[in-house]
Amino acid sequence: MSDFPWLTVMLVVPFLGAVAMPLLPKSLSVENAKRFALSVAGVELVLGVIIGLKFHNDGGVQFTENHEWIKAFGAHYALGVEGLGLSLVLLTVILTPIVMLAGWNDGDEGRWSPRAFFAWMLALEALAVGVFSATDVFLFYVFFEATLIPIYFLVGGYGGPKRAKAAVKFLLYNLFGGLVMLAAVIGLYVESAKAGHPSYLISDLAKLDISTDVGRWLFLGFMVAFVVKAPLFPVHTWLPDTSESATPGTSVLLVSILDKIGSFGMVRFCLSLFPEASHWATPAVVVLAIISIIYGALMAIGEDDILRLIAYTSVSHFGFIVLGIFVLNSQGLQGSNLYMFNHGLSTAALFLVAGYLIKRHGSASIRDYAGVEKAAPLLAGFLLISGLAVLSLPGLSPFVSEFLVIVGAFVYSPWAGAFAVTGIVLAAIYVLLMYQRTMTGPLREDNATITDLNLREKVAVVPVLLLMIILGLFPKPLADMLNPSTDHSLSQVGAKDPAPTVSDSAEGSAQ
C-alpha cells in the first residue's frame, strides 16, 4: 500500500465528518452528535499515528500525491509531508479531539447549534491537515485562506460578549496578510511562466532562478502574511482580542495549530524559495523577533485577563520561533521546529486548564480569584504544570526548543542571545504571578464553590501533560523526525554552521 493516499484520506475523513454533522438525523441527541464528532477526530488520530509510524525520518517528502489541478496556472493537487509538516499534522490530530473533549459544553450556548460548533472544528482539522501537507503553493494558499472561515464562525458564534468584533478583527488582519501573499503567489506564477512551463509545485519553484529584486519582493509578500499569522510585533493585537473572546478550545486551535502556519510557512516557503532574500532580511527579522519576545512578555506581565495573558505569552513565544528560524543555523532552526510542536502542547494545556477555571467562575479576570488551590488542588496543579511548561522549565518539552533557539541566537550574535534570554526571566514572572494571584493566598469567599476537575476534564488534559513530560526528557522521536527537515531547509537556504572557535573538539565528546 505504498501509494495509498494517506494524506487525502486524512483530509477527507474530518471533512466528511463536518459535512455529516448537520445531516445527522434530527432525532440524534446533542450528546450523541458530539460523540460522533469526537469519534471522527479519534479516527483521524489513529490515521495520524499510522502515518507517523510509517514515516521514514531520512526519507524526505513522503506520502506524496500529485495530480494536475488547474493546468493554466500550473496548479496541482499535490500533497506530501517531510518532518516539519508531519509534526504539525500530528499536533493537529492530537489536539483536535482533546479540544473537543475539553470544551464539550462550550458550544451549547452559542449563536448556532453545538452541532455546528463541532462541525466547524472538524472542518478546521481537515483544512489544517491540508495546509501542512500541501506541496503546491497555490493549493497551500487555498487552504491557508480557507482556514479563516471555520475560525471566523467558531469565534463569532461561540465566544464571549465581544466575539463579533473580535471575529471581524481576526478576519481583517488575516485577510490583509492573505492578500499580500496572494500577490506574491501570483508573482511566483509570473516567474515560473517566464522560465517555461508554469508550475506551482514547490519542487519546481525551488529550481527557479529568481532575480534578487523580484525574490526580495516575493519574499516580503509571503513574509507579511506569515508575520501576521504567527503574530509578531506590531501586527499582533488581533491575537489577544481574539483569544479573549473565543472559547479556550477555539484559542487552542487558533494559537497552537493555525498560527503555526505562519512559522511553518517561513521555513517551508521563505527559506527554501527565496534563500537570497532570507539572508537579506535576517537582521530586520531578528530584531523584530527579539522585540516580540520582550514586548509580548511585558504585556503578559501587565495583563489582567487570563486569556489575553496567554495570547501575549504566545506573541513572546512566536518571537522565539521566528528568531530561531532566521538566525539560519542548525541549533536555531532545529529549536524552532521543535518549538512549533512544543508550544502547541504547552499553550494548549494552559488555555484549556485556564478555561476550566474560567468556566467555573465566569470571569477571566485574575482579580476575581484568590486561593483557588484550596478549593481545587488538582486544577491548581495542572495550571502550574502547564505554566511551568510555558516558562520552559527543563524536564518539560518546551525547554529543549527554547534552549536551542537561545543557543542558535547566540551563535548568530551574542547580542541576539543576550536579549532573547531575558525572555526566560519575564516568562517566570508572568506565569508565576498569575499562579500566585489566582491560586495562592487565603481562599476568596466567592471562589469557595469552585469545584475540582471532573473525569472528562482530566482525561482531556492529562495526555498533553504526559506528552510534555515524556518529550521533555526524551524528545528523540520528535527530534529525529525534525532533524533531517532542519538540515534540508538549511542546505536550501545555503547556510552553514560556523565551526567552534576552538577547533578539533569534535572528537573526544563524552562517551
Add this chain to the structure above:
Amino acid sequence: MHVTAVQTDGVFSILWLVIALPALGALVLLAGGKRTDKWGHWLGVATVAASFVLSLILFFALLGKDEGERQYTQHLWNWFSAGSYSVNIDLLYDPLSAVFLLLITGVGALIHVYSVGYMEHDERRRRFFGYLNLFVASMLVLVLAADYVGVFLGWEGVGLASYLLIGFWQHKPSAAAAAKKAFVINRVGDIGLSLGASLIFVTFGSTSFAVVSAHADKASGATLTAIGLLLLLAACGKSAQFPLQTWLLDAMEGPTPVSALIHAATMVTAGVYLIVRSNFIFSLTEDARTGVIIVGTITLLMGAVIGCAKDDIKKALAGSTMSQIGYMVLAAGLGPAGYAFAIFHLLTHGFFKANMFLGAGSVMHGMDDDVNMRHYGALRKAMPITFATFGIGYLAILGVPPFAGFWSKDKIIETAFGDNFLVGMCALIGAGVTAFYMTRLMLLTFGTTKRWEKGVHPHESPKVMTYPLIALAVLSAGGGLLLAGDWIVDWLTPVVGEHEEHHLAVGAVGMSLIALAVVAAGVAVAWFLVGKRPVPKEAPSKVSVFTRAARADLYGDAFNDEVIIKPGVVGIRGLATVDRSVVDGLVEGLAVALTAISATFRRVQNGLVRSYALTLLGGAALVLLTLLAVNFG
C-alpha cells in the same frame, strides 16, 4: 583537570539508581494521590535512605580504585541534538560528585526522618514528601550530570522543588510571594547559565565536561573570563550571593526541614559546586576568579551583618548561611589553592547548619511555631537534647577546635590571607561577626531568662526528630576528620588539580590563634551586649542606622523595589496603553479605512462571504500593482 572518564562497569553501573529511587518516590507520592497518604512519608524516607546506601557502596568502590582511575561516566541516553551539537543525559561519578552524593542523600535522609515528626500534623504531609523526593532527585541530577545542560536540568529542578517547598503553606500570601521571588531571582541567575552554555558551545562545539576540560586551554583569555563570569552569575542566583541574595531570607517561609535541607545544606551550595566543577575554566582565568572572590567576600560580610540584627531565629540562620556560602565562594575563587577547602567547608557547613536549622525547627515545635527569639530564653532546660546538639553546631560554626568548622573555616581564612591581605582581613572579620551573631542567637534562645508568651509550654521534640539532630551533631563535631592527613584535599585532587600551598608569615598555627582570638572577641561582645542585659520582648525601635540597615537586609529589597520593580510596573502600564492605543490603533485605523472603502461597494448585502470576495477583488488590484512594480520597476 581533564574529565576523561571511562564507562561505568561492575558496581558502578548502579549509579543511575541513586537518582531513580527518589525520582520514583516523588512520582508515586505526587501522582498516587490520597491512596498513599498513610505510608507515603515512609516511602519518601525509604527511597532516600536507599539512595544513601547506594552512595556509600559507590563511594567505597571508588575509594578502592587508584587515584587516576576515579572517574566514571554512565551514558543513559541522548537528550537532544541539532547540527553538530549533541547533549547526552550522561552521569559523571568522580571524587567530587561522590562526596556530594553522600551529603545529599545522607543529610537528606536524616531530614526526611525528622520531617516525619515535624510535619505529622500537616494534612498535606504526603505532598511534602513528594516535593522533598523531587528535590533530592533533582539535586542528584545536578551533581551527577556530565554536561552543562544536564546540570541545568537539575539546576532548574531544584529551583522548582525550592519554589514548591517555600510556598508549601501557600495559603499564606507571604509564603507564596517568597516562593515566586526565589524562582524569579534564580531565573536571573539562569541567564548566566543559559548564555554561559551558549558561549561554551560556540567556543568548544560541545557543552560536555569532557570536551570543555580537554580544550579549555586553547580558548582565548577573554572568552574564558566571559564564561567564568556568566557561570558566576548563575552561582549568584542559586547560592544567594550578592547581588542576587535577597530571595534567601524570604525563603525561610518554607517549613523548617526545607530550610535545613535546601536553603542551608545542599541546594544553595550548588553555585559553589558549579564553580569548583568548572575549575578547568576558572583555573585559567584570573579575572573571573577575582570576580568570584569579590562576590564571595561581599556576601560573607553582608550575610554576617544581616545575621546580627534578626530576631527571627530562621532569618538569623539564613543570614548566616549566606555568609558561610560567601566563604565557600571566596575559597572557590582562590583557585587551585582553595577549591578543596571550598568543598570541605561546604560539607562541614552542610552538617552543622542542617543541625542548627533542624534545632531551630525543634525549638519552634516546642514554642508553638513562634520564630521570634525575643519570646524565647532559657530553653536549655526544657529542651536539653536540642540545646546540646545545637550547641555543638554553634561551636562548629564558630570555628572552635576540634569541631568541624574550625578545620574548614580556618583553612579558608588562611588561604585568603595567602592570596590577598585585604580579602584575608574580611574573612577574619567575618569570623568575628559570626561569633557575635551566633552567640547572640544562643543566648537569646537557650540562655538569658524566660520571655515566653502566655500558654506556651516548651517541650523536647519526639525521638524521630531528636535522633537526626544527634546524628548531625556527631557529624558537626567530627567532620573535621575529613582533613586528617589532608584526605579531602588529596581525594579531590583528581578533579580540581594539584593543591597549591600558601605559606603565611605567621604560620598556620599562628593564623589559627589569631582567628580564635577574633572569635573570642565576637563572643565577648555578644556576652556583654546580650547576655548581661535584659532582653526586651519588643525589638527596640530607637536603634542606630546600622542596625536599621541590617534589619532591612542592607536594603537589597528596597533597592530592587525602587530601581527595578516600581519603574517596571509603571513601564508595563505605559506599554499596555501604547499597545491598545498606538500599535492597535494604527493597524486598526488602517483596517477601518479599508472597511469603509469596501463598505461603499457592498451596500446591498452585508454577507461575510461577499465581503470576503470583495476583499479578494481589492487584493487582485494590489497584485497587479505589485507585479507592475516588480516587472517594470
